[in-house]
Amino acid sequence: xxxxxxxxxxxxxxxxxxxxxxxxxxxxxxxxxxxxxxxxxxxxxxxxxxxxxxxxxxxxxxxxxxxxxxxxxxxxxxxxxxxxxxxxxxxxxxxxxxxxxxxxxxxxxxxxxxxxxxxxxxxxxxxxxxxxxxxxxxxxxxxxxxxxxxxxxxxxxxxxxxxxx
Amino acid sequence: xxxxxxxxxxxxxxxxxxxxxxxxxxxxxxxxxxxxxxxxxxxxxxxxxxxxxxxxxxxxxxxxxxxxxxxxxxxxxxxxxxxxxxxxxxxxxxxxxxxxxxxxxxxxxxxxxxxxxxxxxxxxxxxxxxxxxxxxxxxxxxxxxxxxxxxxxxxxxxxxxxxxxxxxxxxxxxxxxxxxxxxxxxxxxxxxxxxxxxxxxxxxxxxxxxxxxxxxxxxxxxxxxxxxxxxxxxxxxxxxxxxxxxxxxxxxxxxxxxxxxxxxxxxxxxxxxxxxxx
Numbered sequence: 001x002x003x004x005x006x007x008x009x010x011x012x013x014x015x016x017x018x019x020x021x022x023x024x025x026x027x028x029x030x031x032x033x034x035x036x037x038x039x040x041x042x043x044x045x046x047x048x049x050x051x052x053x054x055x056x057x058x059x060x061x062x063x064x065x066x067x068x069x070x071x072x073x074x075x076x077x078x079x080x081x082x083x084x085x086x087x088x089x090x091x092x093x094x095x096x097x098x099x100x101x102x103x104x105x106x107x108x109x110x111x112x113x114x115x116x117x118x119x120x121x122x123x124x125x126x127x128x129x130x131x132x133x134x135x136x137x138x139x140x141x142x143x144x145x146x147x148x149x150x151x152x153x154x155x156x157x158x159x160x161x162x163x164x165x
Numbered sequence: 166x167x168x169x170x171x172x173x174x175x176x177x178x179x180x181x182x183x184x185x186x187x188x189x190x191x192x193x194x195x196x197x198x199x200x201x202x203x204x205x206x207x208x209x210x211x212x213x214x215x216x217x218x219x220x221x222x223x224x225x226x227x228x229x230x231x232x233x234x235x236x237x238x239x240x241x242x243x244x245x246x247x248x249x250x251x252x253x254x255x256x257x258x259x260x261x262x263x264x265x266x267x268x269x270x271x272x273x274x275x276x277x278x279x280x281x282x283x284x285x286x287x288x289x290x291x292x293x294x295x296x297x298x299x300x301x302x303x304x305x306x307x308x309x310x311x312x313x314x315x316x317x318x319x320x321x322x323x324x325x326x327x328x329x330x331x332x333x334x335x336x337x338x339x340x341x342x343x344x345x346x347x348x349x350x351x352x353x354x355x356x357x358x359x360x361x362x363x364x365x366x367x368x369x370x371x372x373x374x375x376x377x378x379x380x381x382x383x384x385x386x387x388x389x390x391x392x393x394x395x396x397x398x399x400x401x402x403x404x405x406x407x408x409x410x411x412x413x414x415x416x417x418x419x420x421x422x423x424x425x426x427x428x429x430x431x432x433x434x435x436x437x438x439x440x441x442x443x
Contacts, residue, residue: 048179056186063193069201071193078186085179120194123204 007042011058014038019066030139032147035062036110039081041151044096044105048085055081072120080113098161102152107145114140259419262310272384274308274421275299277325284414287354289331291315291414295422296323304382306423312388312411313337313376314420325422330357330389330410338380339389342373350374350389350408357390359406364397366404374408381427381435 014034022031035058043051059077063070087105089096096102114137122129156163174181194202263276277299281292295301297320307314307327315329328335331352339350339359344367348359362368372392378385390408398405 049182052179052182052186056190059190060193069194069199070197071190071195074193075187075190078183078190082179082183120205121201123202123208124200 007054008057010038011035011054011061015058015061015065018062027143028139030136030143032144033110033113033140034147035059035077036080036113036144037106037148037151039077040084040102040106040109040148041097043081043084043088043109044102045093047088047090048082051081051085051088052078055079069121072117075120076113076117079116080109083112084109094155094159095161098152098156098159099163100152102155103145103148106148107141110144111137111141113137263419263421273424275301275424277301277307277420277422279417279420280324282414282417284331287333287352289329289352289414290318291327291329291417291420293325293327293420293422294323296321296325298322300424301325301422302426304427306383306387306425307420308387308423309412309417309420311413312390313383314412314414314417316382317422327420329414330412331414337383337389338377339374340377341368341392342375344368344372347377347379348374348406357408357410359392359408360403362404362406364402364404368392368395368404368406370395381431384423384425 018034022034025032039051039055039058042054055077056074059074060071062073062077067073084105087096096105115133118133118136119129122132152163155161194205275295277293277295279291280294283290291307291314293301293307301317301320303317303320305317307317307329313330315327315332315335317325318328318334319326330337330350333352333354335350335352337350338347340347341359346362346366346368348362351358351360359368359374370392374389374392376383376385376387376389388411390410392406393409394405394407396405
């Protein structure tokens with residue numbers, strides 16, 4: 001229960017930052033997704049089930065506050081978190097969090113999340129939806145992965161691991 | 166059973182949770198009313214339509230069961246409706262024939278329904294739902310569009326009893342329509358016969374037998390039946406002629422009583438004669 005409340009508090013804080021400060025560092029319209037970085041942490045530390053549920057809750061909150069498209073971020077984050085859960089290994093938590101693998105997983109999760117998100121979000125437009133979705137997802141994933149380097153260093157220092165291994 | 170379901174769900178709990186949350190997300194998505202969702206709905210409809218079209222040949226057990234029940238109920242309703250229509254059609258045909266008869270009759274006809282039948286004895290009778298209050302009197306002939314039925318032998322205020330052709334008490338003067346050979350129609354307990362026709366007379370199977378003008382009880386030229394068998398008996402000077410009655414007494418439902426009264430003077434005279442031929 002305590003862990004759930006802690007997770008909920010973190011999600012709320014991240015969502016506040018995401019909607020207030022993150023737009024200020026937008027690059028060509030691309031924004032990093034802090035909630036996605038947090039989901040990778042949850043997936044690697046707590047496993048697939050908790051990550052999936054956290055993804056849904058975080059996405060739903062994001063829908064209510066930011067996207068105004070009820071259910072879309074919830075769906076995207078649920079699927080992405082579920083896939084990320086496959087990389088859970090209780091013997092490798094610290095090594096993974098403190099290494100480049102964490103950044104790669106953030107990129108993967110972010111890409112999956114944005115791909116699902118944009119494939120639905122861009123429906124009804126005249127644009128080539130599939131290619132545009134890949135382009136946007138790749139951009140978002142890259143930016144989020146770059147930002148994820150910061151927590152990677154933090155974990156590396158905390159767990160005394162080498163980020164390059 | 167429930168435990169087994171629980172075990173399976175527990176074993177695949179990750180997928181169960183994913184499926185549940187995805188479905189919940191899709192339900193939430195469906196609540197939106199923006200163009201994207203409309204577009205997704207349209208695409209989904211097309212995809213589902215194509216898939217359903219491909220798997221439509223697979224019969225659904227529950228669908229078949231419900232369909233079967235519906236069809237059985239419809240079958241009962243339609244059978245009932247068909248029965249009622251058939252009844253109405255038959256009644257229509259019967260009444261149509263009777264109306265035709267009534268149009269061409271030279272005497273007034275009183276319509277009646279057969280409310281009782283006694284067709285198992287030597288003295289077979291019908292009971293009609295009309296009586297003296299309707300103008301029916303004893304010794305009035307009874308007919309249908311098919312031909313002669315019999316003779317009224319008893320009347321009450323609302324009912325009348327008819328001796329039909331198939332009654333050992335019944336006699337009628339008759340003739341063969343083709344050859345004009347005269348005889349007497351009677352019921353011998355087994356067959357309707359044409360009596361008193363000499364062997365030399367021309368009567369063949371298929372000849373139509375009608376009432377004769379010699380009769381004072383029946384109007385002439387009313388069809389009685391068709392000759393079905395003609396035999397020469399060695400020990401008799403008369404032919405043995407069997408007649409198939411024109412009227413189907415088993416299926417008889419509506420008749421007409423003919424308001425036909427015999428000539429009183431002739432009747433009085435003939436009553437003095439020894440044979441009770443009408």
